[in-house]
Amino acid sequence: MRPAMLWARTWVAVIISSMLAPTVLLAEITIVQTSKNGDRHRELMPLENVLQHDFYIELNSVNLRQELAGFGASFTESSAWNLACLPEKLRQEVLLRLFSPDEGMGFTLTRTHINSCDYSLRHYSYVKPGDLALESFSIDEDKSEFSGNENDQVQGVEIVDPSFDLLPLIKAAGDVPGANFRLVASPWSPPSWMKTGEHAEMTGGKLRRDQDENGRLIYYDAWARYLVAYIQSYAKDGISIWALTPQNEPGHADHARWDTCYWSAEWQREFIADYLGPEMSAAGLLDTENLEAGVQLYAFDHNKADLLDFVPVVLDDPNAAKYVRGIAIHWYAINLGGKSDFRGEAIAELCERYPDKTILHTESSIDLHPEDPIGQYWDPMNRDWTGGRFTPFSQYAIDIITDLNQGAIGYIDWCMVLSSEGGPNPYDNFNSAAVLVDPVEDTVLYTPLYFLLGHFSKFIRPQALRLEVLSDLPAGIHATAAKNPDGSVALVVFNDNDEPLTLSLESEGHTLSSTIEADAVQTLLLDPNNHANRKREKP
Numbered sequence: 001m002r003p004a005m006l007w008a009r010t011w012v013a014v015i016i017s018s019m020l021a022p023t024v025l026l027a028e029i030t031i032v033q034t035s036k037n038g039d040r041h042r043e044l045m046p047l048e049n050v051l052q053h054d055f056y057i058e059l060n061s062v063n064l065r066q067e068l069a070g071f072g073a074s075f076t077e078s079s080a081w082n083l084a085c086l087p088e089k090l091r092q093e094v095l096l097r098l099f100s101p102d103e104g105m106g107f108t109l110t111r112t113h114i115n116s117c118d119y120s121l122r123h124y125s126y127v128k129p130g131d132l133a134l135e136s137f138s139i140d141e142d143k144s145e146f147s148g149n150e151n152d153q154v155q156g157v158e159i160v161d162p163s164f165d166l167l168p169l170i171k172a173a174g175d176v177p178g179a180n181f182r183l184v185a186s187p188w189s190p191p192s193w194m195k196t197g198e199h200a201e202m203t204g205g206k207l208r209r210d211q212d213e214n215g216r217l218i219y220y221d222a223w224a225r226y227l228v229a230y231i232q233s234y235a236k237d238g239i240s241i242w243a244l245t246p247q248n249e250p251g252h253a254d255h256a257r258w259d260t261c262y263w264s265a266e267w268q269r270e271f272i273a274d275y276l277g278p279e280m281s282a283a284g285l286l287d288t289e290n291l292e293a294g295v296q297l298y299a300f301d302h303n304k305a306d307l308l309d310f311v312p313v314v315l316d317d318p319n320a321a322k323y324v325r326g327i328a329i330h331w332y333a334i335n336l337g338g339k340s341d342f343r344g345e346a347i348a349e350l351c352e353r354y355p356d357k358t359i360l361h362t363e364s365s366i367d368l369h370p371e372d373p374i375g376q377y378w379d380p381m382n383r384d385w386t387g388g389r390f391t392p393f394s395q396y397a398i399d400i401i402t403d404l405n406q407g408a409i410g411y412i413d414w415c416m417v418l419s420s421e422g423g424p425n426p427y428d429n430f431n432s433a434a435v436l437v438d439p440v441e442d443t444v445l446y447t448p449l450y451f452l453l454g455h456f457s458k459f460i461r462p463q464a465l466r467l468e469v470l471s472d473l474p475a476g477i478h479a480t481a482a483k484n485p486d487g488s489v490a491l492v493v494f495n496d497n498d499e500p501l502t503l504s505l506e507s508e509g510h511t512l513s514s515t516i517e518a519d520a521v522q523t524l525l526l527d528p529n530n531h532a533n534r535k536r537e538k539p
Contacts, residue, residue: 035520069106073416085439105454121150179322265313277323368422
């Protein structure tokens with residue numbers, strides 16, 4: 001059964017405050033809420049005749065902040081396999097619910113893996129062993145048919161459309177009417193034959209540092225050409241890569257159970273400055289005079305906790321920094337030891353130190369508890385990787401809002417579709433996702449994460465400019481806002497308290513008030529353009 005997604009619209013006069021003077025907008029307003037109590041983008045009407053409110057929000061419409069790229073989740077081979085097991089009509093409905101801005105959440109920012117990753121069915125790469133010239137390079141692995149024998153988790157499950165692999169999935173998402181998303185690509189590991197020190201196939205170890213007669217690092221050179229060949233091959237297949245990171249989680253290698261490769265900050269600096277950057281430039285993929293014009297290169301791509309140790313090594317070198325558009329971050333380790341630290345100060349510091357670079361959140365995920373895939377989002381868990389109290393819905397909401405308010409341009413979650421058991425994953429690392437599919441019973445569950453991401457992706461569109469929240473918010477209230485290219489303003493508020501609270505936006509003689517439930521996120525969309533258009537249509 002499809003969860004209802006309805007939105008209430010009414011006309012109110014709303015104040016958008018600036019440091020100079022208030023601007024009064026006669027606007028159409030849309031209010032939706034997702035909560036612990038069961039709301040899933042439930043429509044709300046503004047409250048009337050409210051004499052007292054718990055907090056008041058002012059937005060600064062003069063000093064506009066960073067331009068936003070979007071919100072969404074990631075394409076993986078496991079996601080493709082789950083959808084390949086569904087009847088075509090149901091598969092198309094899932095894609096519509098993910099990517100349509102009208103009938104779904106309109107995801108606008110996505111990510112995928114280069115070579116295999118932890119959510120692939122098996123290890124694979126795109127070249128034959130020993131082929132340093134890359135003559136055998138082919139992305140056929142991303143568009144080959146599923147056999148049903150890739151691993152024990154997929155055996156015996158009927159695949160409705162075996163050809164619906166990773167690349168066909170990305171194409172099908174792009175074919176959804178109104179779909180408009182950007183794609184980030186990241187490698188988890190080079191092929192094993194390019195590495196040394198592995199403890200399993202494509203797992204652990206590092207890229208070999210053998211030198212040629214001129215002192216060039218042979219495998220660094222080959223790996224840079226490999227990544228360029230990937231971008232070019234995807235482009236030939238009709239898929240544009242918007243951004244590239246040189247390595248997913250470069251510090252995660254020693255104890256990894258899946259595809260990984262260790263890179264020190266110095267090695268990544270060297271790789272970008274002397275190999276990848278020049279190779280991308282020579283191929284016409286990157287223009288150092290305009291880093292937004294081609295494929296954007298993002299350094300780091302690991303936990304926010306290590307930002308200040310890793311990133312300056314890369315960006316303080318002008319030979320590397322000239323190729324780097326920004327910094328990619330993950331959320332893991334924000335809650336180790338039972339105390340949440342979303343590293344907002346670290347993000348803000350990097351934005352101040354490197355104002356010409358952007359910050360992009362490229363991964364977050366949680367373990368799946370299949371006995372309660374809905375309730376677990378509001379359950380303080382001690383069974384996850386955090387080592388302390390961790391309430392997923394709360395952590396996600398605060399993490400997204402913190403990243404945006406400190407300067408990030410977008411937020412991508414990990415796998416967008418997984419099975420109801422959190423797979424397939426050959427490494428016994430079972431995650432939740434925005435959408436959970438039972439590939440045997442042909443059922444689909446849209447988790448609270450799906451609706452939470454939609455509070456941002458549906459209402460804050462690409463090229464929106466973040467608005468500063470001027471008000472001092474009460475404890476447990478987190479808010480961010482943005483002005484869309486069409487002039488509409490979206491405010492997202494999260495109430496991390498045990499009681500509902502009333503918020504107000506005020507103007508001369510008019511008050512817009514709304515009650516936000518406990519453990520709830522609420523989006524308010526103010527659209528003066530729609531009002532103006534409708535007003536002109538009246539006789």
